Amino acid sequence: MKQKLQDEITQTLHSAPLVKNLARKKFVAAFILALIQSRKVQFNELAHHLNDEAKLDSNQNRIEDFFRDLELDYVMLATLLLSLLPRTVKLRICLDRTEWDFGKTQVNILMVLVGHGDLQLPLFWTLLDNKSGNSSSQDRIDLLERVFKVVDKNRVGLVVADREFVGQKWIKYLKEKGLNFVMRFPKHHLLTDAEAVSWRIEELALELNQGYCFTGVLVDGCVGNVWLLRLWETEFLYLFGNLESRLLGQLYRKRWSIEVCFQNLKGRGFDLGKTHLLSLSKLSKLVGLVSLGYAFCGSMGLYLHRKVQPIKIKKHGYKSASFARHGLNNLRAVLRPQRPKRKTSCHGLFGLVRSPACFAG
Numbered sequence: 001m002k003q004k005l006q007d008e009i010t011q012t013l014h015s016a017p018l019v020k021n022l023a024r025k026k027f028v029a030a031f032i033l034a035l036i037q038s039r040k041v042q043f044n045e046l047a048h049h050l051n052d053e054a055k056l057d058s059n060q061n062r063i064e065d066f067f068r069d070l071e072l073d074y075v076m077l078a079t080l081l082l083s084l085l086p087r088t089v090k091l092r093i094c095l096d097r098t099e100w101d102f103g104k105t106q107v108n109i110l111m112v113l114v115g116h117g118d119l120q121l122p123l124f125w126t127l128l129d130n131k132s133g134n135s136s137s138q139d140r141i142d143l144l145e146r147v148f149k150v151v152d153k154n155r156v157g158l159v160v161a162d163r164e165f166v167g168q169k170w171i172k173y174l175k176e177k178g179l180n181f182v183m184r185f186p187k188h189h190l191l192t193d194a195e196a197v198s199w200r201i202e203e204l205a206l207e208l209n210q211g212y213c214f215t216g217v218l219v220d221g222c223v224g225n226v227w228l229l230r231l232w233e234t235e236f237l238y239l240f241g242n243l244e245s246r247l248l249g250q251l252y253r254k255r256w257s258i259e260v261c262f263q264n265l266k267g268r269g270f271d272l273g274k275t276h277l278l279s280l281s282k283l284s285k286l287v288g289l290v291s292l293g294y295a296f297c298g299s300m301g302l303y304l305h306r307k308v309q310p311i312k313i314k315k316h317g318y319k320s321a322s323f324a325r326h327g328l329n330n331l332r333a334v335l336r337p338q339r340p341k342r343k344t345s346c347h348g349l350f351g352l353v354r355s356p357a358c359f360a361g
Contacts, residue, residue: 001334001335002033002052002335005033005334005335006026006029006030006033007029009028009029009032009033010022010025010026010028010029012080013025013028013029016076016077016079016080016083017073017076018072018073018076018077018080018288019070019072019073024066024070027062027066028289028292030050030051031046031050031063031066031289032289032292032293032296033049033335034046034048034049034050035270035289035290035293036293036296036297036328036331036332036335037049037332037335039269039270039271039328039332040270040271040274041270041271041272041274041275041286041290042271042274042275042276043060043063043064043276044056044060046059046060046063047059047060047063050062050063066285067277067282067285067286068282070285071285072285072288072289074124074284074288075149075150077288077291077292078123078124078146078147078150079150080292081114081121081122081123081291081292081295082114082123082150082151084119084121084295084296084298084299085114085115085116085119085121086116089116090116090155090156090157090158091114091115091116091151091155091156091157092114092115092116092120092156092157092158092159092160092254092257093112093113093114093144093147093156093158093159093160094112094113094114094115094120094159094160094161094254094255094257094258095110095111095112095113095140095143095159095160095161095165096110096111096113096161096162096255096258096259096262097109097110097111097128097134097135097164098111098262098265098266099132100266100273102275102276102278105278106131106132107127107273107283108127108128108129108130108131108132108133109125109126109127109128109287110125110126110127110128110135110139110140110143111124111125112124112125112143112144112146112147113257113258113261114147114151115257118257118260118302118322118323119257119298119299119302119323120257120258120260120261121261121291121294121295121298122261122265122287122291122294122295123147123150123151124143124146124147125143125284125287126139126142126143127280127283127284129280134164135164135165136167137167137169137170137173138169140165140170141169141170141173144173144177153177153178153179156179156180157180158180158181158182158251158254159174159179159180159181159182160181160182160183160251160252160254160255161181161183161184161255162183162184162255163183163184163185163186163238165183166183166185166186166189166220167220168220168221168222171183171220171222171224171240172222174242175222175242180241180242180243181241181242181243182239182240182241182243182248182251182252183239183240183241184237184238184239184240184252185219185220185238185239185240186238187200187201187202187235187236187238188200189219189220189238190219191214191217191218191219191226192217192218192219193214193217193218194216194217201228201236201238202234202236204228206228206229206230206236207230208230208231208232209229209230209231210229210230211227211228211229211246211249212227212228212229213225213226213227213245213246214226214227214228214245215245219240220240222240224240224241224242225240225241225242225243225244225245225248226238226239226240226245226248227239227245227246227248227249229249237249237252239252260322260324261294261324263322264294264297264298264322264324264325264328265290265291265294268325269294269297269324269325269328270290270293270294272286272287272290294324296327296331297323297324297325297327297328297331298322298323298324298327299323299327300327300330300331301321301322301323301324301325301326301327301328301330302323302327303327304326304327304330305323305326309326309330311323311326
């Protein structure tokens, strides 16, 4: 089963050549399956699953050679990731930043995820060399410009981000691009009404857990709409966007999908934060391959949820597992040696790899 699936992934890479020659395509396919089996990104762990017939040292040398010598085609990788999403629907763009420490080294990644519904996939990222500081407006603009090389901006239905993604230059860029957006703002940003009166939101005497709408107000030098919610005495949900103010709260909730994605890339999935890589170029390659593994798991989990094995719903109304975790668990079960395979799972698995978009809608 493992070899058959590896062959299917290799065949997919012929139509989306992230790497050039056949040997490298086979390596990428084997690496993705090793990620899924081990749920680890450390090379010594992956070596146990890369090639069952080779020595561990040989497997680890192959992994190290790949990350040292070869470049990924990140545009082609983004194109492949996009093929896992429906082709005819509006897409949601989420921006966020994740970071971790390895010894004295700080890893700081700004990432753009593109998705629809509950499936959100990493598309482009940049490694920030700023000692775990926030991204600049120009960092975000440059990253979105990379996105628009593979995604028609008319397909983007919403851009959403948390409160560190603010700034006049950034907001004006979104408006000039004609993009719908909702951003969470820190509470110290002043709100100026149509009478040119400026307010700190703490001064508005808002009641707890009651939403308030403001239309056509000025924030950070940009005109837009605001939705406010006092969460407790000193904490507020302060949303700014160019959509109807009453909709901003429910649209902002869609940002949660990026938290689920980061959880699956890191501790609950592939343990990305435990990598020992310090080179930014090597780390970027690893993020790319982990993103591809995550995307296959998420798409497979969505397919299984709809067609074969629905995810259980807990008493609080939420799913017991994300699509990515559901797919990861089932893929690992299928790849276990000496285990009877269910025909439905295998059929869906091969179909997903051959024509991924057919299961995304």
